[in-house]
Amino acid sequence: MIRKIGIGLMILTLLFIPVGFADNDTNEREPFKGFKDVEASHYAYEAIMTMKELGIINGYDDGRFKPDGDVSRAEFAKMMVMALRIDLPRVTKSSFEDLNGNSWATRYVEAAKPYLTGYVTNSKYYFKPDAPAVREDMAVALVKALDKPIVSSTILDKYADRSTISEALKPYVATAIGNGLMQGSTNDSKWYFKPMGKLTRAEAAQLLMNVIQEEKIVFDDPVEEKVVFEDEFDASNLTIVEKDGGLYLEWAPISHSKFKGYKVVASTSDTTPKYPENGYYKYITNASTNSVLIKAGNSYNGGDVGTFKSDETYYFSITVLYDGETVTGNVVTVVMP
Known part of the structure; x- marks a missing residue:
């Protein structure tokens, strides 16, 4: 998680950090003069210079920066951690099958995980640390680091390579485009996002500079797919009104890659009902279906309800089922019409 104070300090650092020097016999320092292959006219010049001064991206011994060179996924994880001042966790085991506790990259990958993508095949997670970071990875990092609200993916319809x-x-990707963080290019009057385009060293520097300044899942199919690591499992807020001779329950929809379903839960005696302890009225697996009408005479599965009765007081809640986790939200007390 980005530490707001850390971001503030970083911005102040960008404003006041002195130019880098090298010690000599007279205790005077020689100013850093830049890289042989990065002209002042380069679009990422300021970002590259700043990232160099902060020690986030270094040059090579021959005085070059190689702005068009590729950035590996592990290298990008380290850059994210250093630029955002994320605390490194103490880890002895990686979340990924292709990283171990002895790798230099493990702590950086674990720390930057909320902003990165991973891969899953047959329920095993992989990071591919040596693979190049690509443009769609950049979109995830930007949106999550800047905490941008997700927008409709229909914005991608104009891109010929949407699929x-x-x-x-x-x-x-849609959110990054919708917020002007990324765009794409045109060819023969068609727009292309080029999601698998490799992230260059110059682009990485500019991306991280933008973040600082503004403050892939497959279960049975062996073909791998990219996933995004969500930060947490959320509860869903419930509201109830009388409608059509019954109780109309409505709750906030959940959007999460590990979402499995909603359990509509009720009890006549337990003031904090939840699934599975108190049974359920209905199991809904469509994430966009977030309402139900309950009337007297409707039957209930388990718990102390049996059948809903008129003039009976009930405690209602919604338990959200995720893959490996259940989260119950608020409780509403209401009398059945």
Whole structure:
């Protein structure tokens, strides 16, 4: 999680950090003069210079920066951690099958995980640390680091290569485009996002500079897919009104890659009902279906309800089922009409 104070300090650092120097015999320092292959006219010149001064991206011994060179996924994770001042966790085991606790990249990847993408095949997670970071990965990092609200993916309809964007990443790519963070290019009057275009060192520097300044899942199919790591499992807020001779329950819809369903829960005696302890009225697996009408005479599965009765007081709640987790929200007390 980005520490707001850290971001503030980083911005102040950008404003007041002195130019880098090298010690000599007279205790005077020689100013850093830039890289041989990065002209002042380069679009990412300021970002590259700043990232160099902060030690986030370094040059090579021959005095070059290689702005068009590729950035690996592990390298980008480290850049994110350093630029956002994220605390490194103490880890002895990685979340990914292709990283171990002894790798230099493990702590950086674990720390930057909320802003990155991963891969899953047959329920095993992989990070592919040596693979190049690509443009759709950049979209996820930007949107999550800047905490931009997700927008409709219909904005992608104008892109001829829309189908090549990883399914789980489309909302993030759409949001990055909708907020002017990324755009794409045109060819023969058609727009292309180029989701698998490799992230260059110059682009990485500019991306992180933008973040600082503004403050892939497959279960049975062996084909891998990119997933996004959500930060947490949310509860859903419930409201109830009398309608059509019954109780109309409506709750906030959940959008999460591990969402499995909603359980509509009720009890006559437990003031904090939840699934599975108190049974359920209905199990809804469509994330966009977020309402139900309950009337006297409707039957109930388990718990102390049995059948809903008129003039009986009930405690209602919604339990959201995720893959491996259940979260129950608020409780509403109401009398059945």
